[in-house]
Amino acid sequence: MASPTLHDSRGGPDKLHGEPSSQEDEDSDSEDRTGDSGSCTSASSNDDDLEPEWLDSVQRNGELFYLELSEGEEESLLPETPTVNHVRFSENEIIIEEDDYKERKKHEPKLKRFTRILKSKKLLPKRYHKKSSNNDGPVSILKHQLNPKIGVTVHQRYKDVTVYVNPKNLTVTKAREQLKLLEVLVGIIHQTKWSWRRSGKQSDGERLVVHGLLPGGSAMKSGQVLIGDVLVAVNDVDVTSENIERVLSCIPGPMQVKLTFENAYAMKKETAQPKKKKKQSNANDLVKLLCGEAAEDIQQSVLVTPHIIMYLNLQLDSDSSKEEEILYHYPMSEASQKLKSVRGIFLTLCDMLENVTGTQVTSSSLLLKGKQIHVAYWKESDKLLLIGLPAEEVPLPQLRNMIEDVAQTLKFMYGSLDSAFCQVENVPRLDHFFSLFFQRALHPARQHLSASPSAQQYSAASSVLLDSLPGARWLTLPQEIKVELDTMLSDLEAADFAELSEDYYNIRRLYTILGSSLFYKGYLICSHLPKDDLIEIAVYCRHYCLLPLAAKQRIGQLIIWREVFPRHHLHPSTESDTDAFQEPEGRYFLLIVGLRHYVLCVLLEAGGCTSKATGNPGPDCVYVDQFRATLHRLEAVQSRIDERLASSTGPWLSCADWFLAGPRDKTDGLTTSPIISRLHGTSKAKTPPTCRRAIFSDYSFKTRKPSPSRGSGESEPGCEGEGIGLSPHTTPDAIPRQRESSGSEDSGTWLKASKKKSTLPNPFHLGNLKKELSEKELEIYNTMKLTSGPENTLFHYVALETVQGIFITPTHEEVAQLGGSVHSQLIKNFHQCCLSIRAFFQQTLVEEKKKALPGRDHADSSTPASSLSAVKEHGVLFECSPENWTDPKKSPPVLTYWVVGRLFLHPKPQELYVCFHDSVTEIAIEMAFKLFFGLTL
Amino acid sequence: MGEEGSGDTVHLLCLAASSGVPLFCRSSRGGAPTRQQLPFSVIGSLNGVHMFGQNLDVQLNSARTEDTTVVLIVGLEELTNIRNVERLKKELRASYRLIDSFLGDSELIGDLTQCVDCVIPPEGSLLQETLSGFAEATGTAFVSLLVSGRVVAATEGWWRLGMPEAVLLPWLVGSLPPQAARDYPVYLPHGSPTVPHRLLTLTLLPSLELCLLCGPRPSLSQLNPQLLERWWLPLLDPLRGCLALGPRALPDGFPLHADILGLLLLHLELKRCVFTVEPLRDKEPSPEQRRRLLRNFYTLVATTHFPSDPGPTEKTEDGVRPAQMPRACYLVLGPGTGWQLVALQLGLRLLLLLLSPQSPTHGLRSLATHTLHSLTPLL
Secondary structure, eight states, X not given: OOHHHHIIIIIHHHHXXXXXXXXXXXXXXXXXXXXXXXHHHHHHHHHHHSOOTTGGGOOTTSOEEEEEEGGGHHHHTOTTSOOXXXXXXXXXXXXXXXXXXXXXXXXXXXXXXXXXXXXHXXXXXXXXXXXXXXXXXXXXXXOOOOOSSOOOOOOOSEEXXXXXXXXXGHHHHTTTOXXXXXXXXXXXXXXSTTOOGGGOOOSSSOOEEOOEEOTTOHHHHHTOXXXXXXXXXXXXXXXXXXXXXXXXXXXOSSEEEEEEEEOHHHHHHHHTHHHHHHHHHHHHHHHHHHHTOOOHHHHHHHHTSOOEEEEEESOOOTTOOTTTTEEEEEOOOHHHHHHHHTHHHHHHHHHHHHHHHSSOEEEEEEEETTEEEEEEEEEETTEEEXXXXXXXTSOHHHHHHHHHHHHHHHHHHHSSHHHHXXXXXXXXXHHHHHHHHHHHHHOTTTTOOOSSHHHHHHHHHHHHHHTTSSSEEBOOOOHHHHHHHHHHHHHHHHTOSGGGSHHHHTSOOSOEEEEEEEEETTEEEXXXXXXXXXXXXXXXXXXXXXXXXXXXXXXXXXXXXXXEOOHHHHSOOTTOOTTSOOOOSOXXXXXXXXXXXXXXXXXXXXXXXXXXXXXXXXXXXXXXXXXXXXXXXXXXXXXXXXXXXXXXXXXXXXXXXXXXXXXXOHHHHHHTOHHHHHHTTOTTSOXXXXXXXXXXXXXXHHHSOOOGGGGSTTHXXXXXXHHHHHGGGSOTTHHHHHHHHHHTTTHHHHHHXXXXXXXXXXXXXXXXXXXXXXXXXXXXXXXXXXSOSSSOOEEEEEEEETTTTEEEOOOHHHHHHHOOHHHHHHHHHHHHHHHHHHHHHHHHHHHHHHHHSGGGOOGGGHHHHHSSOOEEEEEEEEEEOOSSOOOSSSOOOOEEEEEEEEEEOSSSOEEEEEEEETTSOOXXXXXXXXXXXXXXX | OEEXXXXXXXXXXXXXXXXXXXXXXXXXXXXXXXXXXXXXXXXXXXXXXXXXXXXXXXXEEEEEETTOOXXXXXXXXXXXXXXXXXXXXXXXXXXHHHHHHHHSOOSOOHXXXXXXXXXXXXXXXXXXXXXXXXXHHHTOSEEEXXXXXXXXXXXXXXXXXXXXXXXXXXXXXXXXXXXXXXEEEEEETTTEEEEEEEEEEEEEETTEEEEEEESSOSOGGGSOHXXXXXXXXXXXXXXXXXXXXXXXXXXXXXXXXXXXXXXEEEETXXXXXXXXOOTTTTSSSOHHHXXXXXXXXXXXXXXXXXXXXXXXXXXOTTSSOOSEEEEEEEEEEOSSOOOXXXXXXXXXXXXXXXXOTTSOGGGHHHXXXXXXXHHTTTO
């Protein structure tokens, strides 16, 4: 009943406001979905007719690195002020077109900007313009219109909603209540009793948070009021819970009422003001980094740490002038100068050690101002690539992986190290490349901007290991989604439609699509690329931080185009017989198109069966458009992938904090640890009193079956002690967030979790438990559980599949759901430990490769027998207790867990790293079988 | 000073840092000393690298090449004041045997663990009593009974010796050619770096020696055969029993699990260790291989997982005590060999075991725990 009038008066302009704005990812509750999509398409379809905005950014050599952030896109509607952060590389320098729009934003009232937008579109009715110009009140703008075509995010703090109110309807319901005019008239439910305290306190009356919407009420009909919004004004009269009823009662008869709301999202941001600020600056850091313009403070903090990359020429003429052997070096900072000046040491070592030992030097360690620096060497023909980083920031095994990655990426980008370093025009690009590289190495947390700090912590902790794994992070998806994705990519790769087909223009195709791979929020979800190509592309993306960038919804448009030199195609293994497929002598191009969370990487081949590429071709619009269209199509699947991300279907994980055993004598605990008692059949031996405490005790304690040992009186005080001890050091906002998520949209998963925990009683009473579990329960249990034994003891895992070049590990969401302060410590430790375990495996693989070489079975076989260079399994047992244990009377509770790495050489090399509680004996092979089973691209 | 290993060749090179004059260069190949020396150019380059770095305030510590070759350059504090390089070189010759024994394949492990190699005698208390009485009678506080470089029993005073010398003295005695008695001047790097002490050794039985560390008194002649007979003849049988202990370290019949091929037990506070690779001698791998495996494993465990003092090595960036303490670790070698190594730390004791492939991997820790408990009363 309200809708017609709404459209008549204010609907027009409001709708237009809504257009550019888009849905913030977290709020995709679909409550506010209304049929606005019709008008939305106009803008994007206009887009297609225009010249692509990235066209100007293509460099002379054909390369393109175009990044447009979604945040700026509202402004891009203003033709006279380009507002997005464009990154583009020109001939000799990187030009960053970052306008001063942020400055302007501060000074200029938001409304003015919007009127300008509208004016520019010639859509603004005069009436509106007049009114708004003398109105300093909250800006009127619609929020949360999902525009499926444009990736725009607008966070406006206030929004106006016009609703039709008819007090005459009151007569019907009058008898019931007299006070709830807000509910009856407008259809907004606000409950004073359980109002969200944290959302804001005001002395004079409470803020009117929308707690619910009355079905059929005008607020719901408007489709613009969201739960969580705060009603701040009615017809420009400020309202609180105190005066709202009075204000509403003044409405004489049926009329349009303007309700002004503070956005739910904006308010959340406000309450978390300091954090948000920090996060935002971080976010900007990443962008600035990508733009090649690092923020001052980052630069500074990095510059004081000694680090260097040098590319040296080993072929020296004795009469050459000084520093001629340095072909490239970065950075120019003072701390790095020192390392540069001692390059003689590196050159000498490289030369001498090779003479003496017959093998090449790989690394050396030196002390510089009391700081240990590792220097990794990479020798190629007569050139030497050196990377030096402080030992405390980057452990040696990681550094060696890093230099290999750098060499691999540079070769992928430029063909060879020589062509990368020895061409003058590459210098600014390399500077950018290495500034990114060192940022990543020295401040791993900076580039991981996940939604929550815990996820960010997880990313930073795991990057030590994951960044060096030869593979892409894989997300296992349900079969039907996978099939859908596969079909879409296959369709794309077939390149047989419209402008891509040869019939269309009747000319040869420009490129053959060799394969494509699709990333979603940094996870690889579909790949049709050979393993080597996939790894190279993944390393490239990792280097340019594309994946963390895509993990947040920050990509408005990303187009990367460059010629690449995939090793797999250009240097095929020499052993292949002549019957095998011969790689055509073509050229290869990488096209990366990003949109929102999706990044689509496509490897194109020119030559071969397509027309030969001449010169430095730029990205072809037809291809870019097709790929973008594919990404647009993929948005249909997005919600289902998100669903998968939210509800983990991977192996079930436990949080370490649940397992913290009660205080007990340390040695006693170790001797009577269940592992032993079980092995020796003395399970009836005295079991130490233990209790496990979940952080959210109110959830878990209710549902948990009483475990036998909890009956003993001793364990109770232990429990309480822990409760007191633990509470101060759980991250302050962790609990509310968790509660919230479990309370509202996530309740399904949380229920599962608590149910899971209910079958998680004392590990020391295995026999009892088995009886309690029914057959069916066990069955369900086993499908998602990796560990043996009745309860789930798995904390974390990383599984690397080298044949397909992928690895799997718990998603950010899964880890975030577990939470737990001890758990995050454990994860950090796990990755560091795995790094050193993996160093052994890498050595084993090298040995194996040597053995496999036919003509080289020299008498060295005695060395591996006594050295530890052939390791297939390595496990470390850790003991941990909550940090900041404040109770001096009690010893902190202790948790013991294994970190086990296992290398499989046959039938194909696989690596598995697991972390599990010590109570159950695990056999790594079995776990690996369960994990790798059915893991296919 | 530089040290370098290539394959199984090890070179130890000592240079005067200031002048670059080589003081000595010892090499060993496959555990035996060789005459093969580093080429002079290499020596020159090594010194050059060190000098160059020193001028620029940079100290090179180590470098690695592909097959785990390690070059260690340790800036040793100069051997006091080198007045006469040639004389110093001559003097250093006396210690070649000791140095070579470090480079070679020793049966001991004290050089690596910095713990005194010990054996567990079957009648320890009896020997201990006699030793104390003998020490009192001779008026020396520092007396020990050694069997092929391992300590069988020692007086309180001897155990109080500081770290380098406590390991070095038995090692030195073990490396010297057999003699009935010795009177040997020694500097104690920790306790008395400038004033030499006398190390008296008396061979009671072949490879079983009585050591006294003393000042000017007593003279060797004071320790006459009558005195020795009076104290030690009654203990002839227990002493004979000690002879076999050399490589075995543990008394006969000590119950060890059948899968154990090698064992290293360290007491981290007392700085003593028991090291043996004798169990199931006839099985693969050879004792040398077992020793090398355990040595390598110890290096791994001590450097990466169980840093000896948690203070400096542990990263305490968060300003809290390390919350994640490693307690045990294991390694399964392969492919082909399948030998397993396990390390377990309980309190002040650290146990490392080499196990045969048939031992189940998931039972490693319990096996180690049991072994450690049965060994606890001994050390």
